[in-house]
Amino acid sequence: xxxxxxxxxxxxxxxxxxxxxxxxxxxxxxxxxxxxxxxxxxxxxxxxxxxxxxxxxxxxxxxxxxxxxxxxxxxxxxxxxxxxxxxxxxxxxxxxxxxxxxxxxxxxxxxxxxxxxxxxxxxxxxxxxxxxxxxxxxxxxxxxxxxxxxxxxxxxxxxxxxxxxxxxxxxxxxxxxxxxxxxxxxxxxxxxxxxxxxxxxxxxxxxxxxxxxxxxxxxxxxxxxxxxxxxxxxxxxxxxxxxxxxxxxxxxxxxxxxxxxxxxxxxxxxxxxxxxxxxxxxxxxxxxxxxxxxxxxxxxxxxxxxxxxxxxxxxxxxxxxxxxxxxxxxxxxxxxxxxxxxxxxxxxxxxxxxxxxxxxxxxxxxxxxxxxxxxxxxxxxxxxxxxxxxxxxxxxxxxxxxxxxxxxxxxxxxxxxxxxxxxxxxxxxxxxxxxxxxxxxxxxxxxxxxxxxxxxxxxxxxxxxxxxxxxxxxxxxxxxxxxxxxxxxxxxxxxxxxxxxxxxxxxxxxxxxxxxxxxxxxxxxxxxxxxxxxxxxxxxxxxxxxxxxxxxxxxxxxxxxxxxxxxxxxxxxxxxxxxxxxxxxxxxxxxxxxxxxxxxxxxxxxxxxxxxxxxxxxxxxxxxxxxxxxxxxxxxxxxxxxxxxxxxxxxxxxxxxxxxxxxxxxxxxxxxxxxxxxxxxxxxxxxxxxxxxxxxxxxxxxxxxxxxxxxxxxxxxxxxxxxxxxxxxxxxxxxxxxxxxxxxxxxxxxxxxxxxxxxxxxxxxxxxxxxxxxxxxxxxxxxxxxxxxx
Amino acid sequence: xxxxxxxxxxxxxxxxxxxxxxxxxxxxxxxxxxxxxxxxxxxxxxxxxxxxxxxxxxxxxxxxxxxxxxxxxxxxxxxxxxxxxxxxxxxxxxxxxxxxxxxxxxxxxxxxxxxxxxxxxxxxxxxxxxxxxxxxxxxxxxxxxxxxxxxxxxxxxxxxx
Numbered sequence: 001x002x003x004x005x006x007x008x009x010x011x012x013x014x015x016x017x018x019x020x021x022x023x024x025x026x027x028x029x030x031x032x033x034x035x036x037x038x039x040x041x042x043x044x045x046x047x048x049x050x051x052x053x054x055x056x057x058x059x060x061x062x063x064x065x066x067x068x069x070x071x072x073x074x075x076x077x078x079x080x081x082x083x084x085x086x087x088x089x090x091x092x093x094x095x096x097x098x099x100x101x102x103x104x105x106x107x108x109x110x111x112x113x114x115x116x117x118x119x120x121x122x123x124x125x126x127x128x129x130x131x132x133x134x135x136x137x138x139x140x141x142x143x144x145x146x147x148x149x150x151x152x153x154x155x156x157x158x159x160x161x162x163x164x165x166x167x168x169x170x171x172x173x174x175x176x177x178x179x180x181x182x183x184x185x186x187x188x189x190x191x192x193x194x195x196x197x198x199x200x201x202x203x204x205x206x207x208x209x210x211x212x213x214x215x216x217x218x219x220x221x222x223x224x225x226x227x228x229x230x231x232x233x234x235x236x237x238x239x240x241x242x243x244x245x246x247x248x249x250x251x252x253x254x255x256x257x258x259x260x261x262x263x264x265x266x267x268x269x270x271x272x273x274x275x276x277x278x279x280x281x282x283x284x285x286x287x288x289x290x291x292x293x294x295x296x297x298x299x300x301x302x303x304x305x306x307x308x309x310x311x312x313x314x315x316x317x318x319x320x321x322x323x324x325x326x327x328x329x330x331x332x333x334x335x336x337x338x339x340x341x342x343x344x345x346x347x348x349x350x351x352x353x354x355x356x357x358x359x360x361x362x363x364x365x366x367x368x369x370x371x372x373x374x375x376x377x378x379x380x381x382x383x384x385x386x387x388x389x390x391x392x393x394x395x396x397x398x399x400x401x402x403x404x405x406x407x408x409x410x411x412x413x414x415x416x417x418x419x420x421x422x423x424x425x426x427x428x429x430x431x432x433x434x435x436x437x438x439x440x441x442x443x444x445x446x447x448x449x450x451x452x453x454x455x456x457x458x459x460x461x462x463x464x465x466x467x468x469x470x471x472x473x474x475x476x477x478x479x480x481x482x483x484x485x486x487x488x489x490x491x492x493x494x495x496x497x498x499x500x501x502x503x504x505x506x507x508x509x510x511x512x513x514x515x516x517x518x519x520x521x522x523x524x525x526x527x528x529x530x531x532x533x534x535x536x537x538x539x540x541x542x543x544x545x546x547x548x549x550x551x552x553x554x555x556x557x558x559x560x561x562x563x564x565x566x567x568x569x570x571x572x573x574x575x576x577x578x579x580x581x582x583x584x585x586x587x588x589x590x591x592x593x594x595x596x597x598x599x600x601x602x603x604x605x606x607x608x609x610x611x612x613x614x615x616x617x618x619x620x621x622x623x624x625x626x627x628x629x630x631x632x633x634x635x636x637x638x639x640x641x642x643x644x645x646x647x648x649x650x651x652x653x654x655x656x657x658x659x660x661x662x663x664x665x666x667x668x669x670x671x672x673x674x675x676x677x678x679x680x681x682x683x684x685x686x687x688x689x690x691x692x693x694x695x696x697x698x699x700x701x702x703x704x705x706x707x708x709x710x711x712x713x714x715x716x717x718x719x720x721x722x723x724x725x726x727x728x729x730x731x732x733x734x735x736x737x738x739x740x741x742x743x744x745x746x747x748x749x750x751x752x753x754x755x756x757x758x759x760x761x762x763x764x765x766x767x768x769x770x771x772x773x774x775x776x777x778x779x780x781x782x783x784x785x786x787x788x789x790x
Numbered sequence: 791x792x793x794x795x796x797x798x799x800x801x802x803x804x805x806x807x808x809x810x811x812x813x814x815x816x817x818x819x820x821x822x823x824x825x826x827x828x829x830x831x832x833x834x835x836x837x838x839x840x841x842x843x844x845x846x847x848x849x850x851x852x853x854x855x856x857x858x859x860x861x862x863x864x865x866x867x868x869x870x871x872x873x874x875x876x877x878x879x880x881x882x883x884x885x886x887x888x889x890x891x892x893x894x895x896x897x898x899x900x901x902x903x904x905x906x907x908x909x910x911x912x913x914x915x916x917x918x919x920x921x922x923x924x925x926x927x928x929x930x931x932x933x934x935x936x937x938x939x940x941x942x943x944x945x946x947x948x949x950x951x
Contacts, residue, residue, distance in 0.1 A: 019887040022895030023879060025830020025870035029896065032829035121815065198834045198842055198896040198930050250832070250896025251930050283835040495894025495931050668890045671933035699839035699928070707924035707934040712917075736933075 009504040009514060010727070013663045016500040018248075027248040030202040030219050031280045038204065039068055041266060041279035042123035044113040044130055045289060046105040049139035049357040049692035050154070053103060053112060053132060061115060061129040066122035069273060070130065071265075072113040073102035079268050081233045083259055086327030086362075087414065092164045095155050097324035097360065099233075099261035104156060105134075106323035107359050108694055109288025114265055116277060139357040141692035143297060143318040146354040154323060154355040163321045163353040164328065168335045170410025173303075173348030176312035180303025184382050188300065189761045190371040190741065192293035193684035195364045196704055197494065199250020200281035201260070201290055205267035207274060215242045216267045219249050221257035222532025223492050227524045229259050230267065238524070245492030245522030252494035253676070254363035255290045257534040258326055262289075287697040293330060293364035294320045294686050296371045302379045303346075308387050308394040312346035313338060315375060319353040322360035328353065329535075330361060332414045333368035333466065339409050339419075340376045341426040341462045341630060342398040347411055357692040363534060365676050366737040369465055374762055377461040377742035381749065390443075391460055391746070392434050399426045399462070415469050417625040423720040429632035429654040430462055436652040436714050437634035449638075450754060456649075457751025459635040461739035467731025468540025468627040468724070474620035475546040476527050477506065477553045481600050483577065483592030485510065485517045485553065487546060490530020491538045492522025496733065497665045501539070502546050504661055505727070509550020510557075516577050516591060529620065536731025539661060540627050544725045549619035556615055557591070560598050563610040564589050627722040629657045629730040633743040639751040641773055644766030646682065646748060648711040655735055656718045659728040666732045667715060673736025675710045680737070681744040682763050683709070801865045803828065804872030812859045818852075819843045821859035822869060830870040830899045834928070841927030844900040845869050851907035851926075870899035873906065882906060885940035893931035901927050905941055914945035 021027055058070040073080065082096035100111050113130060117123035138152035145151050146161040154161050177183055204217040214236070220226045223243040231238045249256070262279060270277040281290070296319050303312040315338050319331040335349045380398070384391040400407050402425040409419040439458065446456040476488040487506045489498060499519040507514045520526060531541075555569075561579030562569040565587060572579050579594070581587040597608065598615045607613060636650040653670060660666045683703040687695040696702040721728030741762040748769060749759040756776035761768055796811040803826060810825050822828045822845070834842035836855045843854040846868035873880045879887065882905060892898040901924065908914065908923040920941035924934060 015887050015890065018895065019892060020879070022892055022898055023870075023883040023886055023902070024874050025828065025899055027830070027895050029829075029832070031823075031833075034827070121813070196930055198840060198894065198928065199832070200834075248895060250834075251894040253930065282833075283837065283840075495892075495896075497893070664890045668893060668932055668936065671935045672893060672931045673933075675933035676930065698837055699835055700837070704840075704928050704930065706926075706928060707921040707938060710934050713933075713935070 009507040010659070010661055012504060014500060014504065015664065016497045017503065018497060018499050022248065028246055029199055029248045029250055030204060030217050030246045033204065033217060033246060035204055035206065035276045035278060038276035038278045039116050039118065040120040040123050041269070041277055042115050042120060042127055043111040043262065043285070044115070044127050045285065046108055046110045046112055048105065048134055048136050049108050049141070050137040051105050051134040052137060053105065054135050055133035057131040058113065060131065061126040064122065064126050064129060066118040067115060067126045068118065069116045070113060070126065071269060073098070073100035076100060076265065076268065077102065079233055079264050083229065083261065085325045087329040087332060089164055089166065089328055092325060092328065093162065095324050095355070097326065099264035106154060107357050108692065109285070109359055111261055111289065114269065116269060116273065139692040141356065141358070141688050141690045143295065143320045143354055143356065146356050147318065147352065154357050161355045163325050163355055166335065166351040168349040168411040169347055171346035173312040173314045173346040176346035177301060177303040177314060180311045181305050182386060183301060183303045184379065184386055185301040186379065186382065186760060188298045188375050188378060189295060190374050191295045191685050191762060192364055192370065192680055193686045194287070194290065194292040195253035195255035197251030197253055197256060200283060200286040201256060201262070202280040203263050203266040204276065204278035205270035206276040207271040209274060213240050213242060214267050214271055215244065217244050217246055218263060219256055220245055221252040221492060221494060221534055223522050223524050224490055224530035225532050226259055226263055230264065233264055234268065242525040247521070249492065249494040252533060253365040254367060254534065255292065256494065257532055258291050258362045284697055288694055289359060291326055291360050291362040292686050294358065294361050296320070296334065298371070298375045300375050300379060302383065304383050306387065308383050308389050308397055310342055310344050310398050313344050314348040316350045317352065319351060320356050320358065320361055321353045322356060322358050324360045326360040326362045329414060330363055330368040334372045336411055336413045336419050336466065337369045337372035338376055340373060341400055341464050342376070343400055349411070358688055365673060366734050367535065369463065369738045370677065370680055370741050373461060373463045373739050374742045374745065377739070377746060381746045385753065392430065392439060395430055395460060395462060396427065399430065402427060413466050413626055415626045420625065421464060421628045422722050422724050424464070424628060424630045424656055425718055425720050426462060426630060428718050429630060429656060432654045432716055432718070433460065433632040433634040433652045436716065437636055437650055442636050455639045455641060455751040457637050457639060457747040457749070459637070459743040459745065459747025459750060460632065461742035461746060462632045463630065463739045465536065465629045465731065465735050465738055466626040467536035467629050467734070468623055469535045469537045470623050471531065472620045472622040473531055473538060473541035473545055474527065474529055474618065475542060475549045476616060476618040477549045479557065479591060479595045479599060479615035481595050483590060483595050485512065487517060487519045488526045489519065489521045489542055490527045491533050491542050493533065501661050501665060502542070505543055505546045506550040509547045510554045512574050513576065536629070536733040539729045540722065540725055540731055541621050541623060543661065543727050543729050545619045545621040547727060548621065549617045552617040552619065556617060557594060560594050560611055560615065561589050563608060564597060621725065623724055625724065627658070627724050627730040629732065629735050631655045631735050631739065633739040635743040635747040637744065637747040637751060639748055639769065641752065641755060644769030646744070646764070651711050652714045653736065654716050654718065656720050657732040657735065658720055658722045658730040660717065660719065661729065669732045670715060670736040671713060673734060674713055674740060675705055677737040677740030678710060679705045680763060681741040682765065685763055797860050799859055799863045801862050801867060803867040804869060814858065814860055816859045817855055818857040818859050818862055819854035822854060828869050828871050832896050832899060834897060839928070840897065841904060842897045842900040844903045844927065846903055846907050849907070851904045868903070870902055873902060882909070882940065882944050885943040889936035889939040889943070891932060891936035891940045897927060897929045901929065901937060909944055914941055917942060920945065
């Protein structure tokens with residue numbers, strides 16, 4: 001029974017069940033839910049990066065017809081409790097992040113009041129009628145400013161802007177660097193930006209006075225996390241709070257995995273007013289109030305021998321935490337991602353996370369990994385250039401080999417366990433990418449074109465991605481009274497196709513056709529425990545839970561059928577939706593009959609002998625530690641040194657996420673992740689000025705890639721099964737996003753090497769390329785000469 | 791802000807007549823979503839860039855967030871709800887499904903309407919033109935691969951599901 005079923009659904013390339021409703025306009029996103037008589041909410045947000053509220057007058061707003069209520073932070077003191085950082089550290093100097101601060105505001109976009117009105121139009125009118133006096137305070141608009149001695153303080157009265165200083169080390173990097181035959185150092189600045197799910201955040205709530213229950217619809221990636229936070233803040237039992245992530249959520253990408261003040265304010269106001277209230281974030285709000293990932297600055301030094309073998313890496317990371325610490329997950333992941341797929345005997349990583357007067361930062365697809373990969377992969381290229389070696393060859397010499405797993409890196413991962421790569425084949429990924437990009441031919445072409453004054457470049461980037469994090473995820477399977485199998489997940493999806501994937505996994509565990517299996521997600525009233533969709537974790541945690549619950553359910557169904565058929569369980573198997581004795585449909589019981597006997601029963605009548613009541617199973621899977629997906633990207637670009645324009649001629653992705661449940665969907669994850677990564681590599685920049693005022697607050701100022709920017713990709717997979725879960729799966733949601741900034745930056749510097757341009761900042765924009773060319777003295781001459789000729 | 795009299799708007803949406811009184815400032819997108827309860831038209835940016843709200847007005851792909859409801863008086867409006875016939879997906883919808891051209895699905899109605907309008911003009915011959923047709927809409931999930939393939943499939947008359 002543990003063997004693969006005759007027609008395995010795991011691995012099948014299936015279109016999705018979700019698509020029919022989404023393609024016909026029948027999706028059920030939060031703003032589509034019909035909540036009769038619901039009021040609309042709009043938040044008043046700070047126009048200042050740092051200010052004290054000295055006066056607040058909403059009388060004019062309240063007088064506007066259609067306005068039901070206005071609440072300032074001071075009006076809701078009973079819920080002004082800190083929203084705790086998700087990932088903490090004993091040394092973290094934590095500043096309480098309040099749902100709607102009553103006194104001091106710390107970033108542009110921080111909510112300070114909410115208007116509740118008959119329509120969003122009226123609510124927004126009323127916002128303009130609220131009169132607030134501010135005492136504007138000095139603000140911090142960068143990590144450099146935050147760490148500058150004697151500069152302004154993010155939080156008035158604090159002693160410094162440092163959130164936490166942490167180190168990760170293995171061996172003795174200082175000594176290894178002092179004795180290394182070669183060392184190189186560089187400063188890198190890596191910008192990431194926002195999640196930019198096409199559906200912004202939204203929350204709606206309705207209180208039922210008769211039951212004392214508060215129902216909350218929330219676009220969150222983590223409904224159980226939200227419920228737990230609300231339970232603590234409201235001092236209500238979790239059973240009286242039902243958090244539902246709607247069946248359709250329009251993208252997540254990290255920001256929706258966080259917990260925000262709006263999620264506290266809206267349900268509470270609904271409870272106070274005894275009216276349903278709905279808030280839907282608009283895009284302008286999303287730009288200034290949804291968490292983003294923003295920037296890190298890395299001071300890196302590497303030591304290596306004459307063959308290019310790494311001896312030591314030292315990296316000092318400045319991380320922008322924003323106005324409050326929503327969690328240390330991102331910088332902590334960065335620190336453990338720096339060594340990547342390479343053998344580094346001596347590691348010293350120092351993190352300086354600091355506060356700034358900008359919206360708090362948190363995970364965005366990739367979550368701290370793209371920055372680390374950028375730094376390490378840029379340095380691999382620098383080592384090659386320094387020694388006159390080929391960049392692919394330098395990587396080959398340093399990669400962890402396929403027979404070295406489990407591989408202990410020597411430092412810790414964010415899940416609290418030693419960073420231990422479970423499985424993989426990094427050389428196969430690199431060689432696959434090198435071969436498919438046509439590496440040798442591209443090198444020859446590069447030489448040929450340079451003679452014509454054209455600049456071709458090849459960029460490689462290899463990465464390892466910790467995913468499938470604990471503590472657990474679970475699933476319940478129940479035979480419904482109508483004879484269908486209902487798989488209930490705590491996990492909430494945002495487009496990943498859970499209704500399809502988990503039906504596939506359950507089908508194999510049950511040995512039943514998918515047609516009899518339904519999947520439901522993201523509702524705290526349906527399953528008590530859950531964590532949420534983040535960190536590419538659901539397939540590796542929820543997947544095994546569904547498989548196990550399905551196997552248990554198969555045993556329960558067949559046991560029950562055997563009793564009713566009067567035979568041994570070994571003689572029973574499914575044919576369609578019937579459990580048959582010896583394959584004979586004439587001697588069978590249907591799933592509906594099984595439900596009739598074991599679930600519905602006959603009132604007051606004793607169950608047949610041998611039948612166990614209640615056909616329901618549950619399983620929670622707790623991974624021993626993170627699983628590690630990996631990949632290699634290769635980019636072939638041409639750069640125009642006059643304009644700084646980059647043309648991507650070819651792009652190859654090698655991806656390894658272990659067992660693939662549905663290749664169609666995994667390819668979609670990788671290619672979509674790549675587009676996001678390409679945005680980080682070339683376009684997206686959350687610009688703030690020195691006064692910490694956001695400068696990019698619309699899609700006119702912040703460029704998301706369209707079909708015109710994303711090139712075709714050649715994608716290949718290898719499958720190194722994870723030994724850490726029974727399905728052998730790893731995460732697939734973020735890998736595509738991680739290496740593109742590194743691959744593109746490497747390709748651009750490789751292209752411009754004859755001109756001496758050094759690429760140290762991401763995104764790699766035309767302006768930065770031109771700046772880098774101008775900074776290279778030799779370039780100035782060559783440009784001048786070229787102009788003379790033309 | 792001032793109290794403004796409502797205006798009467800009459801027209802058709804997906805062939806069905808409507809006759810409603812609306813605030814002059816009500817956007818077409820909110821009119822469709824809230825008055826007519828056609829919630830397939832989504833709002834992604836409300837400043838005309840992302841294209842999630844794209845509908846077809848008198849044959850032209852139009853941002854419903856940038857048009858007022860009063861402007862469709864006398865017009866024929868088409869939305870995503872009108873693409874399938876009796877539950878059977880149109881060839882473009884089938885292609886989206888086959889090619890995994892959607893994930894979260896939020897931007898999907900806008901893509902479907904933009905591409906539907908463009909394909910009626912029969913101008914897509916190759917991948918570059920397919921990308922051009924798609925480039926007025928933003929998708930954060932798919933990386934556009936399946937979308938490009940879907941446009942090409944339908945432009946080239948491929949309709950196998």
